[in-house]
Amino acid sequence: MNLEIITIGNELLIGQVVDTNSAWMGQQLNKEGFDIVRITSVQDTVDAIKASLDEALSRVDIVLMTGGLGPTKDDITKQTLADYFDSKLVFNQDVYDNVCTLLKGRVKNINELNRGQALVPDKCTVINNPVGTAPVMWFEKDGKVVVSMPGVPGEMKHAVNNEIIPRLKERYETQHIIHKTVLIFNIPEAVLAEQLSSWEETIPGYISLAYLPSPGKIRLRLTAKTLDDSKAHKDIENLVKSLYPIVGDNIFAEEDKPVHQLLGEMLKKEGKTIATAESCTGGYIGHLLTSIPGSSVYFRGGIIAYENEIKERLLGVCKNDLLKYGAVSQPVVEQMALGAKKVLGTDYSIATSGIAGPDGGSEEKPVGTVWIAIAGDFGVISQKYQFGKMRERNIHRSADTGMVMLFQQLTNSLR
Structure with a gap:
């Protein structure tokens, strides 16, 4: 069964707010057998909302909308939908009671804007929103369904999981x-x-x-x-x-998971720990590893050794090697990996040292040159890479590559 998603809000179009609602809905609905054929973001204008509905309903039988249901004058979705479906706004006591319950203790009096949330089109099925003041509105016309939900992510997710998907699955057969x-x-x-x-x-x-x-x-x-x-x-x-x-x-x-999550799951399963010694990645590997809940089980810490003095003093890198080979070199990155493992007392470590750019390169070591090392019970393994000239990309690729190196080494050792 095909459907479309329409998100409403000028803030989405100018990049002030990123549309995460569509991506999340796409994932959840696809799991349930619904095909999302198009996602559209439109302005907070009557013409834009109506035109997007006309186009969507010409292609699919189900349209899910988010946004524009707040109590302020710039939120016009509810009135627009009432006009679109030849409906009029009427007072709904259940919605009003829900508004009063949610605002109790937060406001002294329910003002007209709050009370206005209880005005709903008389040709829609009203679905209560226990986590917000704006109700969900379910319209049906000519065998097609249009559902309007709040744009607040938490409210939208509650509606989709608890009301919209169950109702759609009752109505439509999915593959x-x-x-x-x-x-x-x-x-x-x-x-x-x-x-x-x-x-x-x-x-x-x-x-x-x-x-x-x-x-x-x-x-x-x-x-x-x-x-x-x-x-x-x-x-x-x-x-x-x-x-x-x-x-x-x-x-x-063979899983659609980020590298840092897969590595973390492996370390947790094996009861092993990891540390990082980062120069060109500036702590990005540590950030990725700790972005996973429960990472404290396997991640003990990291050292951002941007300056050579830090490499020497905290990681035990030999000063003569820094002078002779430079910070971006095999001897230095290997000592960084071994130093982090020793200082932080972990089973494994990842170290990076490179030239992220856009400047700082030379003919011998151009921008994008990165040395990465991993250390563990297998000793120390290092590899030189040439990633390119884009700083952010070089940082991301260095982080991913370091974690891939360790993951593959651990995978091979467990076979």
């Missing part, structure tokens, strides 16, 4: 949508596509393939839309198995 993502590192997209050209010809017609590239890695996603999920799972599993003889050394994982 199984199965995704399988394979994470591949260090192969350019065009090169990978060439390597997989023959493999792609073996993909059954009901399964689609997508290349989702980002710096240094590609997510290869297989998607099946079917009523027979057991056959689809088997076909996809066989396709993934047949990838290994072609690009097996570059396959990092």
Whole structure:
């Protein structure tokens, strides 16, 4: 079953607020077998809202909308929808009681703007919003459904999970949508596509393939839309198995999870700890590792050794090696990794030292030159990389690459 999402708000169009609602709804609805065919963001204007509805309803049977339901004059979605569905606003006691309950103790008196939240179109089904003052409105016309929800993410999520998805599934029959993502590192997209050209010809017609590239890695996603999920799972599993003889050394994982989460899960499972020694990445690896709840079980800390003096004093890097080889070198990054492991008392460590850019490079060591080392019971392993000229990309690729190096080393040692 196909549907569209419309998000309303000038703040979305000028970049003041990022539209996270659509991405979240897309994920949840897709899991339940709904196909999202288009996502549109429109201005807070009557014409824009009505035009977007006309276009969406010409293509699909279900439209989900968020935004523009607040109590202030700039929130015009409710009145616009009332006009669109030839409806009039009427007072709803249940909504008003909910508003009073939510605002009790927060305001002295319910003013006219708050009371206005209880005015709803008389041709909609009102769905109570126990976590906000704006109700959810469900419209039906000519066999099609339009649902308007608050734009506040927490309120929207509550409505989708507890009301919208259950109601839609009662009304519509959905198919199984199965995704399988394979994470591949260090192969350019065009090169990978060439390597997989023959493999792609073996993909059954009901399964689609997508290349989702980002710096240094590609997510290869297989998607099946079917009523027979057991056959689809088997076909996809066989396709993934047949990838290994072609690009097996570059396959990092068969899960659509970020590298730092996969590494953290492995460390937690094995009861191991990690530390970081970062120069060019400036603490980014530590930030990623600690962005996962429960990371304190395996992450003990990190040292941001930007200055050579810090590399010497805190990590025990040899001054003569710094003078002879420079900070961006194999001897230095290896000593950084070993120093972090020793000082912080961990099982493993990752160290980075490089030239992130945009300046600071030389003919011998151009911008984007990065040395990465990992240390553990296997000793110390280091590798030189040349990532390019873009600073932010170099930092992100260095962080991902360091964690991939350690993850693959641990994976191989556990086999």
